[in-house]
Structures are given as structure tokens and as C-alpha cells.
Amino acid sequence: MFKHILVPLDGSPRAEQALPFAAQLARVYRSTIVLARIVDIFETIGASSIQAAALTNEIREIQEKDAQEYLQRICSSGPLEKLETSMEIHSGDVATTLLDIINKQSIDLVLLTSHGHTGQKHWTLGSVAQKMVHHCPVPVFNQRENYLFPPAAPTQDLTFCIALDGSLLAEASIPPTLYLAAAFAEPQHREIHLLRVVKTLDIDRVEAFLKIHKLNIQKFLYDEARNYLKELSESLNKDTAAQLGVQVTWSVSMGRDIAQTIIREVEGETSLQSSPIAYSLLALATHGRSAIARWAAGSVAERIFHTTGLPLLVIHPPAQNS
Template structure:
């Protein structure tokens, strides 16, 4: 499904850590890769200086020339050999320009690191990666410096987690997650685990519902979530996942804090420097059952994006008309 893959670079070695992953996926699916670097002149010189404004065109030309020379060097990298690769240099606001490229050039996947030349907070908590995740019409695959998503012979027993909430919108992440798992994992060692968190209710509310409606609402919700994942998982194992050689499993967990429960499940108890996490990647949609206002504005997806150490595959489903 990934015909055109966009790799944004900023000139740093950190940002270039997205290249091996993007190249491996491209080689698997015979995809084209577009390497891009965006020149933001106003970020460099400031918009308030009259003297700087007079030199804007000259500065832009110098930076674009440097960016093109840099991308030409990357173009010749060994991992990109025999791949259909193009380079593009643009000027403007980085996030806005990237989003325009995704639409204009029919990009199917964006592969980028969670931070680059300007550091972790600028990329992940600041403007660029955050806007990409929230507004990109293409799936965004975020590579990590300290816990990179392995691929090919280095992948070993690869296990992805897909967080779902029971909605069709959240399920939009399934197809790209299966394809990334199929590309990165070794044969017979690719697992995509479907996870759903059932929010734990206060005991008093559960008891009131039992008294009035003669129903254990907490158990009902747990059973409903289990049936949903079982049916979905079995269908995937017979159809899409089976065709890609990916095994689908599932589980339901109770938790009072959905975001925290998801992060705890995928990262486990071990500190990052003392061993691998239970999962190699977390995949999720930026909004689902509770609507874009809840998911994208900070309730669940926002907290996960800003706090997990895992590589992420994020899909921003379009609004229903």
C-alpha cells in the first residue's frame, strides 16, 4: 500500500536515522522515496529585522543550495541503492510545507524521527512532528533514537501493539500497521496485538447500575470489548493478516486511566536502558469513538504521543461527512 514514502530531513544525523527503516519498507513494496528538506528563512533570521528582511532572498538561496547539496549526499547513501529516490527542497514553514507535499504528491507514508537538529522538545513536543501527527492525511511512522524500530534480519521476534477503542475510525490504523509489520518482521515472527482498554468505573456507580438495571455494567463492557476484538482478530487472521504473513492476537485490560494503561502495557516495567520493551511499536489513530475533540486535544492520543518511548505509527482518520 506504500507507493510513495516521504522522509523529512533537517541535516542532522538524528533525523537520518529514519532512512534505513524507510528504505527497507520501500524495498519490500517497491516504493518510491522522496527525501525533502524544508528551508525556513524566518526561523533563521527572524521576521522583525528590516535588515534581515532585505537579505531574505539571498539567505534563502544560500540555504536552499546547502540543502540541495546535503540531499544529494544522502541520495548516494548505500541503503538507497537501486531504489526509486527523488530529492526536493522547499522554502516555508516546515510543518505546513510538509503537509502540502503529502497532499500534492499523494504520499502514502511519512517516516521521520521524533527529534532532529533542534532537539527532542522542538520535534516531538513542538511544532513539526506534533502537527504532522495531528494533520497528515498519510500515516506517520515515527522512529526513535534510543529505541529504534528494527527491520529485516535485525528484527527478530517482532511484536506490534495496535490500540483500539471499538470504532471504525480507530480501525483505520490496522491496514498500515499490518503492512509495516509484514515489511519489518521476519517470516513467522510477525505479530500484531490488538489492545483495548476498558475504563474502570467507580464501585459506587457499578453498584447503582446493578441495583437499578440488574446488570454488572463493568463486566458487560469488558465482555463487549472482548467479543469485538475476538471477532476482529479472527477476521484479520483469515483475510488481510493471513495474506501478509502476520499473526493477530488480542487482549482487553481494565484501567482507570486509558493512556497510562496503554503505555504501561506496551512498555512494561523495565527502564529503557535495561532491556527491550514487550512491543517494538505502538500504532493508534488520533481520534476514534469519542471524537476528534477528545482524542486530538489531549485526552488519550495526545498523552500517548508525548510520553511513550516506543516508535509510533499514527493515523489521522478523516472526519466523517
């Protein structure tokens, strides 16, 4: 699945924290790792200086030479040594340039760290990650500098959580997550947990629906979610998940705020730094199906991106009629 992996780097150690992840995937799936370094001239000289315009080409050449030397060092040492790599060095707007690379190089996965170098002469990788979540046509793995994946200390069991809303669009997050699980743990120790959150309705609405339609709408939605996940997990455990040696489990939770409930379920009630948690990664799609009994996945994904401390796999599925 992951034949071409893009790792944008801004020269900071934080951004380089994505490299062990890329290296492991490349070894398992024989992938090519594409390292990208984007030079933003205007961050160096400013856009309004008349004198700077004459220096633009000279500064670009210097920065691009530095970028090439930097990427060559990354390729020839550390976790990427002896792996197939290529380099992309460009100047311009970082997010726009990365999206162009993704399309031209047939990238399958983008690996980012949520906080990059914040110095004046470096682009902020966090803001780039946010733009990728909104616009990237392929899965984006957002590494967290304080909760790295894969963890420094090896773990025997690995569990990823996928947040679903019952739509086919949201299910686009399942295949890449299964393949990630297969790459980072031994068979029989790989688990994907499907989570669906049912919104808690106001009691007045539930009672009114019961009075008019003779149906407990809250129970109906809860049962519908359970049946959906049960059938989906059984299908995956007989097919794709079984082939990859991954066990699929599931659960349904209820809450008034979908994003907060998802975060509580995957992180627990305590800080990530003070207590180990059950999940190593959270995956979800950026757009789901908007109808009754469906949560607005776009806004949920964005809120989770800004809130969770877990590594996050975000999939932006192609638009479909629903």
C-alpha cells in the same frame, strides 16, 4: 500500500535515523522515497530586521543550494543507494510546507524522528512531528532516537501493538500496521497484537447501575471488549493478516487512565533502556468514537505521543459520522 514515502530531514543525524526504515519499505514495496528539506529563512535572519529583508533572497538561494547538495549526498550513499528517490526543497513554515507536499505528491506514509536538531538554524523536528500527528491526512511513523526501529540487532520475531477503542475509525490503524509487519519480519514471525483498554468505573456507579438496571456494567463492558477483539482477530486471521503472513492476537486490560494503561501494557513496568520489551511499535488512531464504553482517542493519542519511548505509528482517519 506505501508507494510514496516522505522523509523530512533537517540536516541532523537524528533525523536521518528514519532512513533505514524508509529503505526497507522501499525495497519491499518498490516505493519512491521523497526526501524533503525545508529552509526557514526567518530562523536564520529574524523576522523583524529591516536590513534582513534585503538579504532574504540571497540567503534563501544559499540555503536551498546547500539543501540540494545535502539531499543529493543522502540519495547517492548509505541505505538509499540504488533506490528510487526524489527531492523536495522549499522555504517557509516547515509543517505547512510538508502538508502541502503530502497532498501534491500523493504521499502514503511520513517518517519522522521525534527529536531533530535543536540548533538555532535548524527547525525542531520534534515540534514538526507533533503537528503532523494533529493534521497529517496519512499515517505518520514517529521514530524515537533512543529506541530505533528497525533495531540495530536483527530479531527473528516481531510484534506490533495496536491500541483500539472499538470504533471503525480506530480500526483505520490496522491495515498500515499489517503491511509494516509484513515488511520487517519473515512469515510466521510477524505478530500484530490488538489491545483494548476498558476504563475502570467507580464502584458506586457500578452498584447503582446494578441496582437500577440489574446489570453489572463493568462486566458488560469488559465482555463486550473481549467479544469485539475476538471477532475482529478471527476475521483478520482469515483474510488480510493471513494473506500477509501475519498472526493477530488480542487482549483486554482495565485501568482508570486509558493512556497510562496502554503505555504500561506495551512498555511494562521497567524502563525501555534497562529491559527488553515485547513490542517493537505501538499504533493507534488519533480520533475514535466518543460514546459510553469508548475512550476519547484524540487526547489519548496525544498523551501517548508525549510519554511513550516506543516508535509510534499514528493514523489520522478521515472524519466520519459516528
